[in-house]
Amino acid sequence: MSGEAVSNNARQQWLPSWLSSEHPFPWLFPASALMIVFGVYPLVYAIWLSLERKHPVTRKLTFAPTYNWGKLLGDERVWNALANTFIYTGIALVLQLVLGMLIALLLDSDRKGYGLLRAMMTLPLVIPPSVTAMMFLLMLNGSFGVLTRGIIALGLLPPGYSVLGQSSTAMAGVLLAEVWQWTPFMVLIMLAGLRSLPKEPFEAAAIDGATAIQAFLKLTLPMMSKVIAIAVLIRGIDLFRAFDYVKVMTDSGPGTATETLTSYAGRIYFGNADFPYASTIALLTLIVVIVVSSLFMKIFKVKL
Amino acid sequence: MEQSLPVRILRDIAAVFVTALFMFPILWWALASIKPISAMFDKDRVVFFDFVPTLINYGVTLLGMSRSQLAIDAGLGMGVAGTEAYDSRRAIFDSVIVAIGSTTITMMLAVFAAYALSRMAFKGREGFLNWVLGQRFMPPIAILIPLVAIYKTVGMRDTDNLIMGYIGLMMIYALMNLPIAVLLMKSFFDDVPKDVDEAAMIDGATRWQTFRKIVVPMVRGGVAASAVLCFIFAWTEFLLSLFLTTDIRTVPVKIQTFVTSTGNEWGFISALGTAAAIPSFIFILLVQRHLVRGLTLGSLKE
Numbered sequence: 351m352s353g354e355a356v357s358n359n360a361r362q363q364w365l366p367s368w369l370s371s372e373h374p375f376p377w378l379f380p381a382s383a384l385m386i387v388f389g390v391y392p393l394v395y396a397i398w399l400s401l402e403r404k405h406p407v408t409r410k411l412t413f414a415p416t417y418n419w420g421k422l423l424g425d426e427r428v429w430n431a432l433a434n435t436f437i438y439t440g441i442a443l444v445l446q447l448v449l450g451m452l453i454a455l456l457l458d459s460d461r462k463g464y465g466l467l468r469a470m471m472t473l474p475l476v477i478p479p480s481v482t483a484m485m486f487l488l489m490l491n492g493s494f495g496v497l498t499r500g501i502i503a504l505g506l507l508p509p510g511y512s513v514l515g516q517s518s519t520a521m522a523g524v525l526l527a528e529v530w531q532w533t534p535f536m537v538l539i540m541l542a543g544l545r546s547l548p549k550e551p552f553e554a555a556a557i558d559g560a561t562a563i564q565a566f567l568k569l570t571l572p573m574m575s576k577v578i579a580i581a582v583l584i585r586g587i588d589l590f591r592a593f594d595y596v597k598v599m600t601d602s603g604p605g606t607a608t609e610t611l612t613s614y615a616g617r618i619y620f621g622n623a624d625f626p627y628a629s630t631i632a633l634l635t636l637i638v639v640i641v642v643s644s645l646f647m648k649i650f651k652v653k654l
Numbered sequence: 655m656e657q658s659l660p661v662r663i664l665r666d667i668a669a670v671f672v673t674a675l676f677m678f679p680i681l682w683w684a685l686a687s688i689k690p691i692s693a694m695f696d697k698d699r700v701v702f703f704d705f706v707p708t709l710i711n712y713g714v715t716l717l718g719m720s721r722s723q724l725a726i727d728a729g730l731g732m733g734v735a736g737t738e739a740y741d742s743r744r745a746i747f748d749s750v751i752v753a754i755g756s757t758t759i760t761m762m763l764a765v766f767a768a769y770a771l772s773r774m775a776f777k778g779r780e781g782f783l784n785w786v787l788g789q790r791f792m793p794p795i796a797i798l799i800p801l802v803a804i805y806k807t808v809g810m811r812d813t814d815n816l817i818m819g820y821i822g823l824m825m826i827y828a829l830m831n832l833p834i835a836v837l838l839m840k841s842f843f844d845d846v847p848k849d850v851d852e853a854a855m856i857d858g859a860t861r862w863q864t865f866r867k868i869v870v871p872m873v874r875g876g877v878a879a880s881a882v883l884c885f886i887f888a889w890t891e892f893l894l895s896l897f898l899t900t901d902i903r904t905v906p907v908k909i910q911t912f913v914t915s916t917g918n919e920w921g922f923i924s925a926l927g928t929a930a931a932i933p934s935f936i937f938i939l940l941v942q943r944h945l946v947r948g949l950t951l952g953s954l955k956e
Contacts, residue, residue, distance in 0.1 A: 371862035378771075380762070381763040384832060385785065393796060393800075395800035399803075461662075470677060471676060474676060477680070478890035479887065480890075482679075482787055484909060484927055487918075488683075488924070494696070538945060540947050558772055587791050596771065597893075611793075654787055654951055
């Protein structure tokens with residue numbers, strides 16, 4: 351047997367050692383190449399673009415390292431978009447986490463039929479978000495949307511009210527689609543967490559006469575903290591790039607009421623094609639994501 | 655903790671009610687796709703089930719039937735414009751090609767990288783893992799705008815060359831899905847005991863032979879689950895496709911073109927939307943078991 355090993359080594363000797371399958375290089379090279387060409391290079395390009403100024407008439411780029419970043423600091427729409435992005439992310443995260451946990455507790459049962467309910471709960475996750483946005487656009491339509499009609503019938507809104515058409519409620523309408531589609535994400539993760547909990551502490555607590563709520567607060571929550579932190583981190587990153595629902599349902603409007611960082615960058619890109627400024631806003635999004643997620647990972651000691 | 659009978663019944667009712675609440679938009683959407691226009695836009699009442707179902711919307715979007723001809727056949731005889739703009743067969747083709755192509759690329763690169771990350775000890779391993787994870791954290795908009803400029807320069811836009819356009823979109827989808835595929839596959843490789851590799855290599859197999867003949871067959875389920883998730887993400891993606899392509903119209907982008915200045919074609923929108931969700935539904939039910947692991951990049955197992 352050792353003879354075979356020798357012959358294998360001998361067969362490969364014409365290759366430099368870093369090209370042999372014993373070396374990590376050939377294994378990692380293809381993935382690295384993709385990440386460099388389509389990830390790192392465009393990112394460096396984006397940084398370079400953000401340091402250029404586009405002449406509005408001649409469309410020539412000139413080097414002006416502080417121009418876009420200065421413009422960004424003084425641009426009220428950027429601050430509005432940043433605030434909207436944080437509001438969107440924060441509200442959606444809280445709602446999804448709380449609803450997700452409650453629904454997970456409800457569906458965490460081994461009895462017959464619950465498996466089917468859990469499977470059904472995963473369906474919203476895989477509908478294309480742009481289609482989900484359309485679904486809610488239809489249901490929230492001011493004149494014939496089924497949800498709008500329901501809300502009006504309950505007397506909560508005046509007849510003919512358009513949820514997405516008013517700046518005060520447009521964000522709530524967009525969030526409805528977001529929460530509907532991604533609460534199941536939290537449900538699934540919380541269910542996985544609940545199912546991995548050990549039984550003994552709960553049995554002991556029951557013998558000591560603890561109520562269900564006490565057991566949840568004192569046992570379930572602390573034991574689930576790692577799972578919750580991971581779910582919040584992953585969901586938070588995705589929420590922060592909010593675009594699909596906003597683009598389809600309100601196109602950032604009315605006015606700039608639902609404009610997020612990504613949708614603002616998109617508007618500039620499709621509007622006056624000011625690539626350097628759009629890139630600068632996109633980079634701001636990246637910087638905020640890095641800062642907030644690093645802080646989160648430090649504070650809550652999460653590691654993916 | 656055993657629950658008493660009334661509590662159990664209450665819980666069952668609540669569980670069914672909540673699930674039904676989440677299913678309602680899907681049901682409503684599917685109903686909209688088979689409703690005649692009069693039922694959908696009824697000003698006086700909400701029409702639930704009392705309508706004569708029609709497959710007109712599917713005929714136009716999925717089979718490319720002429721809309722005006724259908725209207726005449728149905729005895730509607732109204733002046734409806736018979737444009738071909740609602741025929742979505744090409745969009746479905748584009749979506750399928752891009753989703754399958756990008757999934758293939760992602761999985762090929764990811765399986766190799768994940769194996770090395772799971773099995774080999776080398777300098778920079780942590781760094782590489784962080785790089786992959788960092789890619790997942792990056793908002794796509796940050797690389798999207800320069801990417802459009804780059805594609806323009808090298809002639810990779812679909813308006814320059816259709817084939818290059820497909821490849822361009824596949825590559826960016828592959829990049830987007832790479833982190834989840836690498837980290838997920840690494841977690842599946844980690845599940846295979848290292849003794850398996852070592853035993854094979856003591857028997858004289860090279861790394862490559864061990865990988866191909868022994869380890870990969872053991873993680874086949876993991877490869878399938880990762881590929882399905884990559885396919886779904888590519889199938890449902892909107893932002894990148896919207897920015898990068900003009901002639902190539904994936905379904906999520908195509909459906910937006912049914913929003914016209916004269917009104918939204920809700921029948922066609924809901925028909926194509928329902929049709930687009932069905933492959934995802936089937937796939938997701940196939941990978942239920944690995945879904946949590948996939949969604950958390952391999953860090954939580956069910």
